[in-house]
Amino acid sequence: xxxxxxxxxxxxxxxxxxxxxxxxxxxxxxxxxxxxxxxxxxxxxxxxxxxxxxxxxxxxxxxxxxxxxxxxxxxxxxxxxxxxxxxxxxxxxxxxxxxxxxxxxxxxxxxxxxxxxxxxxxxxxxxxxxxxxxxxxxxxxxxxxxxxxxxxxxxxxxxxxxxxxxxxxxxxxxxxxxxxxxxxxxxxxxxxxxxxxxxxxxxxxxx
Numbered sequence: 172x173x174x175x176x177x178x179x180x181x182x183x184x185x186x187x188x189x190x191x192x193x194x195x196x197x198x199x200x201x202x203x204x205x206x207x208x209x210x211x212x213x214x215x216x217x218x219x220x221x222x223x224x225x226x227x228x229x230x231x232x233x234x235x236x237x238x239x240x241x242x243x244x245x246x247x248x249x250x251x252x253x254x255x256x257x258x259x260x261x262x263x264x265x266x267x268x269x270x271x272x273x274x275x276x277x278x279x280x281x282x283x284x285x286x287x288x289x290x291x292x293x294x295x296x297x298x299x300x301x302x303x304x305x306x307x308x309x310x311x312x313x314x315x316x317x318x319x320x321x322x323x324x325x326x327x328x329x330x331x332x333x334x335x336x337x338x339x340x341x342x343x344x345x346x347x348x349x350x351x352x353x354x355x356x357x358x359x360x361x362x363x364x365x366x367x368x369x370x371x372x373x374x375x376x377x378x
Contacts, residue, residue, distance in 0.1 A: 211270035212259040217244040250358035278307040306353035
């Protein structure tokens with residue numbers, strides 16, 4: 172039953188969702204940063220250190236856990252590509268010698284009401300439902316020799332609303348409706364902060 176609710180929340184409500192960013196969000200109005208003509212290369216290592224749903228560890232088996240980590244890593248690659256700061260980006264599965272490495276460690280905490288989810292599911296989302304998600308990311312930036320350059324930690328909270336009638340407002344919503352809304356904002360906030368602190372301004376040589 173628990174897995175059914177999670178599948179319903181994350182997959183069954185495509186197009187009927189509204190993502191509301193919580194208080195304390197960083198200013199992301201400067202996204203994307205100023206485009207670099209010839210940026211450095213970057214390798215991304217991303218792991219999901221912890222995942223919990225209503226205070227209980229996410230019940231993922233080995234194969235599913237590996238697939239989720241692949242999703243986090245591949246989405247991080249896309250988010251960093253969208254910054255236009257890097258000439259090339261690789262993941263840890265594509266071993267290359269790069270100017271920088273971003274070692275990202277994510278944590279995800281999800282909260283929802285099981286009775287309300289059941290009621291909402293039984294009414295095909297005519298009764299509104301919600302899921303609160305808190306995401307954390309600790310990103311360690313390293314140079315080509317593996318030396319630590321900068322550590323940035325971000326924590327963001329938002330709430331996803333599910334309702335049938337949101338299907339008609341989706342095209343006009345200014346909020347992100349993708350599944351990775353929390354990770355997207357975590358990565359964007361991290362990249363902007365690293366840029367403000369002077370990282371990625373130059374392209375150091377790769378030994």
